[in-house]
Amino acid sequence: MYTRRVAYSTITFLAVFIIQESLFTQIRFPWGGFSLLLIFALCWAALSTPEIGAITGFGAGLLLDLAPSSGGPVGQWTLVLILVSFGVAFLRYGDESLRGNPLSVVLIVTVGVIVTLIGYLLLGALLGVELGTTSELLKSILGNGLWTLVVAPFVLPIASRIHRGIFETRESQ
Amino acid sequence: MRYGGNNRSRLLLVTLIVTSLFFITLNLRGVQVMTGVRNGTQGILAPFQRAASTAFSPVGNFFADISHLGRTKAQLKSLENQNAILRTQLLNRKNVDSEIKQLKSILNLAGIAGYKIVNAKVISQGSSSGFTQTVTIDIGRNMHLTRDMTVICGQGLVGVVKAVYPTTALVMLASDPAFRIGVRVAGSQEIGILAGQGTDQAVLQLLDSQSSVQSGDVLLALGSQGGKPFVPGVPVGEVTFASDLAGGVSQTAEVKYYSHLNALSVVAVVLQPPASDPRDALIPPKPIPKPIPTVTIFASPPASPTPTPTK
Numbered sequence: 001m002y003t004r005r006v007a008y009s010t011i012t013f014l015a016v017f018i019i020q021e022s023l024f025t026q027i028r029f030p031w032g033g034f035s036l037l038l039i040f041a042l043c044w045a046a047l048s049t050p051e052i053g054a055i056t057g058f059g060a061g062l063l064l065d066l067a068p069s070s071g072g073p074v075g076q077w078t079l080v081l082i083l084v085s086f087g088v089a090f091l092r093y094g095d096e097s098l099r100g101n102p103l104s105v106v107l108i109v110t111v112g113v114i115v116t117l118i119g120y121l122l123l124g125a126l127l128g129v130e131l132g133t134t135s136e137l138l139k140s141i142l143g144n145g146l147w148t149l150v151v152a153p154f155v156l157p158i159a160s161r162i163h164r165g166i167f168e169t170r171e172s173q
Numbered sequence: 174m175r176y177g178g179n180n181r182s183r184l185l186l187v188t189l190i191v192t193s194l195f196f197i198t199l200n201l202r203g204v205q206v207m208t209g210v211r212n213g214t215q216g217i218l219a220p221f222q223r224a225a226s227t228a229f230s231p232v233g234n235f236f237a238d239i240s241h242l243g244r245t246k247a248q249l250k251s252l253e254n255q256n257a258i259l260r261t262q263l264l265n266r267k268n269v270d271s272e273i274k275q276l277k278s279i280l281n282l283a284g285i286a287g288y289k290i291v292n293a294k295v296i297s298q299g300s301s302s303g304f305t306q307t308v309t310i311d312i313g314r315n316m317h318l319t320r321d322m323t324v325i326c327g328q329g330l331v332g333v334v335k336a337v338y339p340t341t342a343l344v345m346l347a348s349d350p351a352f353r354i355g356v357r358v359a360g361s362q363e364i365g366i367l368a369g370q371g372t373d374q375a376v377l378q379l380l381d382s383q384s385s386v387q388s389g390d391v392l393l394a395l396g397s398q399g400g401k402p403f404v405p406g407v408p409v410g411e412v413t414f415a416s417d418l419a420g421g422v423s424q425t426a427e428v429k430y431y432s433h434l435n436a437l438s439v440v441a442v443v444l445q446p447p448a449s450d451p452r453d454a455l456i457p458p459k460p461i462p463k464p465i466p467t468v469t470i471f472a473s474p475p476a477s478p479t480p481t482p483t484k
Contacts, residue, residue: 018218018221021297025297026297026298028436050182051181054186058189061193068215068218069307069309073207074211075197075199083190131350133350133372137304137371140304
């Protein structure tokens with residue numbers, strides 16, 4: 001059962017990664033665009049336990065780090081996403097009123113994306129990565145947040161359906 | 174019920190964090206395994222990117238144009254009147270024409286300077302999840318590309334090859350915040366360092382405190398030893414605003430790149446620098462102002478009334 005879950009989850013995330021890196025990189029989105037993998041990973045984490053959330057963050061972060069267009073050292077996305085995914089899963093898991101409310105998940109994911117990007121920038125600054133002008137960074141982060149608000153409502157049902165298919169035993173607990 | 178966590182989950186979290194820190198340390202120490210894994214990822218992604226590029230190239234900038242809706246409203250209105258087939262054909266034709274035009278201008282630039290170049294198509298515009306400014310091109314080690322080769326387009330400098338994969342290469346654009354290039358001012362030959370800012374504007378810092386630049390000055394690549402990473406003479410940009418020298422060690426200026434880095438489709442990689450520095454041969458010609466036809470109206474007195482005979 002465990003192996004099947006890991007295998008299906010890995011295939012799902014690899015598919016999202018390939019779609020992100022081959023299709024979405026063809027389009028020049030205004031205001032910085034968005035990362036499908038990041039949104040999908042945080043939606044996935046929001047539907048999971050904190051442990052699975054952390055592992056999801058690790059896997060998705062590693063994929064983002066291995067993307068050829070990634071600027072920072074391998075591990076930078078991984079570290080930030082482990083913490084944010086754990087946090088998102090922890091918040092969702094801890095507050096019963098948030099359960100079953102898609103709007104709250106979308107908001108948490110949006111905040112999660114913004115926090116991830118800020119965390120990535122801060123870690124990049126600590127590691128000596130060139131960051132660019134403050135106005136451009138702010139525009140990019142806010143743009144990513146707005147795009148996430150638009151895209152997450154479409155990603156969430158898909159992530160939820162796949163998640164339920166793989167982790168259906170957890171739902172029955 | 175609130176999740177309180179347990180020792181197992183804490184141990185898992187700590188293990189994952191330590192693993193990621195381990196990756197960062199390995200990467201910063203330059204361990205080749207990490208580079209190899211990234212190369213492998215690009216190798217896997219390249220066929221998908223090529224296929225997507227073929228399918229998406231006519232509509233790649235569609236979403237970017239949404240932000241200019243106000244300006245292109247009239248154009249959009251007229252396009253709505255055309256039928257779908259004609260529109261698709263027109264888009265495809267425009268794309269091909271644009272690529273031919275860009276190729277011609279690249280060949281013209283390289284021909285004047287004597288650069289040995291190889292043309293490439295942009296197959297990916299870089300990741301929107303990061304803060305770097307890069308593009309992926311469809312040639313790599315198969316066309317003898319190596320790191321630190323100059324990349325140009327018809328208007329001038331595009332960037333530098335950052336990483337080379339078997340059939341693709343990653344190009345760091347001149348607009349990347351980490352991008353630095355030595356430049357000289359055409360004519361006065363003053364030298365300085367140009368730094369990318371993440372936009373189509375860059376900042377020039379002159380090296381000599383006694384020298385100065387002014388708006389409209391043209392900047393050319395100074396060139397590096399052996400032509401790597403930069404070949405000499407490539408047009409880089411034009412000074413749009415020169416700061417006041419007072420209070421500073423040396424003058425700084427804002428520079429607008431000649432290349433339109435947000436809409437690249439065809440570029441060229443310089444494989445071999447010219448035998449001699451082309452100096453100022455590649456300065457783009459100033460646009461010739463078109464004379465505006467004027468109409469002069471002379472006020473002439475009305476014809477004098479003819480006297481009518483009175484009876």
